[in-house]
Amino acid sequence: MAKVKNILSQIFFPKRLESSSHESYSGSCGDHAQWNLNPENGELRITGTGPLYDFFGEKEVPWESHLNHIRKVVVAHGITYIGFQAFSYCKSLSSVQLPDTLTGIGQHAFAYCKSLTSVLLPEGVKHIKDYAFAHCYHLQELTLPTTLKSIGKAAFCSCHGLTRISIPDNAILLGSQVFADCKSLTEVKLPEGLLQLKSNSFTGCISLPSVSLPSSVVYLGNSAFEGCNGFTRIDIPDKIAHIGDRVFADCHALEQITIPHSVHHLGKHIFSGCRSLKTLTVPFPACGTPATFSNFGELFGTTPDIEMRKISQDNETGKETNYYLPHSLSVLRILEGCEVIPSKCLMNCFVLKELHLPSSLYMMGEKAVYGCAGLKTIYCQAAEPASIHADTFGGIRFNVCRIHVPQGSTEKYKKDQHWKYFSQIEEYGTTLQAMNRS
Template sequence: MDTAGFHVDQEQGLLIRYKGHDPHVVVPEGVRVIGEYAFANNKDLYSVELPKSVTELGSWVFDRCERLGSVYLPEGLEAIGNNAFYACYNLASIHLPSSLKRLGENAFWGCIHLQSIALPEGLEEISHCAFKMCLKLKRVEIPETVKSIGRWSFSDCESLDGLVLPKGIRRISDHVLSGCKSLTRLELPEGITQIGEWSFSGCVSLGALILPKSLEEIGEWAFKGCTGLQSMDIPAGVKRIGANAFHSCTALKRIEVSKDNVFYTSVDGVLMNRSESLLIRYPVASEAVEYHIPFGVRQISDRAFGDCVTLERVEVPESVDHIGDFAFENCRHLKVVSFRNHLAQVKDDTFKKCPELRLHLGLQAFNGEDLHKVIQSHDVEPERILFPFVSVWSKVPLSRIPELKACVESDEAEIRIQYGTYQRLFEVVDTVDEKVELALKRMVHSVALTAENYEIYHLYLRNNLKKCVWHFMKRHDAQAMLQLIEHGVIHTDNVDQIIEMANTGKHAEIVAMLLQYKYEHSSFAEDKYTL
């Protein structure tokens, strides 16, 4: 039945849709449920009063009611549905009745002017993203009756400077406070066993956080970018610390672990596993300029030394077999990494953004052979173990050995590899095939690669695109073709040309890969190409 703009199913007590244009609306008595999208996208609506008979707000009820500033919610209301007040930009405050049990997903997402809200005793569930992007929300006290707080619930609440958590929760959900830039302190109640992935990432003002003794797990990236944290104490009960949990904590000077923890330990403020065979995280803000990795460490985790801008020299013992991705990324003042007589296996990006880096190797690193001879004889061992682009050096003409020696020096004590002079090799290589291979490998394996030199290699590949593509197609090198895509040499404006070349050469695997890229990034005619 339609009355004064209200479309109501009186038998079910359901308000299906409000079709009027009044700025101030009073919903008639007898309505028990406000249906999905009932007021959605109403640009005329300023205020709404709901009758005492209403017990439920459906999903998307006030979605994008951008001028809505006042809503009366009656006692008796038990549930606010998903996205109920989604992007109600003008809503500055709202009173929630004591009868409310559940806040749905995205309930107040993007209410950018919402400054305060009192959550009633009796509320049991705060669903995912309930207050995400409430940019002006300052303080929230969550009642003891709440047992579940969903992912992203307060994410990107940039003004939130106070949050009280209930004692009954057991888990800090993924991303729950990520991006809360103004949060300075938080008390985590005993009983919490898990901190989820990215839970506190980007909480740049969080100066201290005491982890409860009940804690058992810290998720991946949990404290990423918490640039105010100066120390962290890991309790005895923690069984798992996810990868990169303390990445970009630029003020972190030490990480300590309870002596009773059987899974982790701290050695001079450096986080390791209990057996001290895995170095997990070196504190970013350590003031030491030199660090000797303890003998017995066998593996260095991904990003273990990332952003340690004070470090200038690192000694790697012969016990280390493997160094992870980005392990020394952005150690921009790192001048020397010494491997002694054993070469650990490193990844392509282990030393990314280390512009001053020089590697020192013991003379026995290559079984006592002079490294120049190893390279000139096309020995594959250096490439397999250490630097994926070392074999390219063998392409330097014998007449240009001085350029090679500018990159590799050796004496009676050690071998030194200087990446900063690598550009010289590119300039003296003779053939286009060798030059495109050198350029791509240097872009992919970017140890001490400056933005200026990266652009030199990129420009050369772009200017010699056909020759570059033919070189890798002749070798059926699909991996190199994928790298050309990843680095923007092959892109949407030229992919059709490259597909035609691959199709002509009957390189089915490469054609399929290029078609997939085209399908994902541009308009696509399925019947134009055949495999």
């Protein structure tokens, strides 16, 4: 989490200019827009038509010297756009009233408005740009209009008070870090039609128990759910093609997950720090698909963790690497479609107790399951024994590990030159067979 916090702390926010010694309470803030501040009650009123200026470069925020005194902002009918940095760092701002003529919120427009507790965005708003409400720490209520089409990068990051969010179905463009570090977030409704969750979308949302991903999602960016400690499970749509690095890293409560066949890119260390993971279902390595890996440890990473078990596996260069698997990981299911388990792929995964092999499997490489001394049960779906080497199951207790095979296949396994060393080979019923194929 320290790494996550460091990333978030580096989010760029422009420094505000020094307060001018000349104080003004009214003036122009757009080609056809004016502002007026009541110094007695701290109400800033914007009137006129069209967009406000984007305040950067030589275009200074005209109420800069009053930032700490603005408590309420009222934007009148006719204004169409809140400009870049318009109200950022208004630390006393607690109330915002926006018109139905508004179509867009600019970058950093309300960033660091620490006293803002609720925002009602009117129908008509189409775009919320990068960092628009970032670091509004006490923002608790947020209403988004059905007209919304896009939410920019980190638009609501570090809104620590935000507990629930419903994103309308038109808003299918979400920027990276969009809700990162929203520590109180417990409920999220994502738009139907969403294609991508970009990097760090929900990083550090420690109270989020789950997220229902729309069936349209095909891309999960790096660290999309990293540090979501409340996750116990998540259902991944069967259209997902890309799962980036560390997507579920440090989801300490995650207990089970299934990676679908559709995945064409499977990132590294996606389960790093997942200390409670018990059951993992994966399609690796399906013949002919890019989503393959040479060793199981790559899914869990090399970050030392005293609450996880260290294992050693050979990497692609032949050098030994230490990986850290959860103590709790006991069941590994390999989905149908996998034809070959590469050499040393599951080597030394001694935390595993139950292994499910698909009917499509026809070969297991040298030392593929070597050193998995904790294995007590192997379910083989294939009627014909997969071709294995003498050391494929090296280090397994052949008199303890029980092999379950399809009906009518017992003798084939008992006569195989290598499978025959398992002393307990028995058939399972059709119900279990159907369950494992589903």
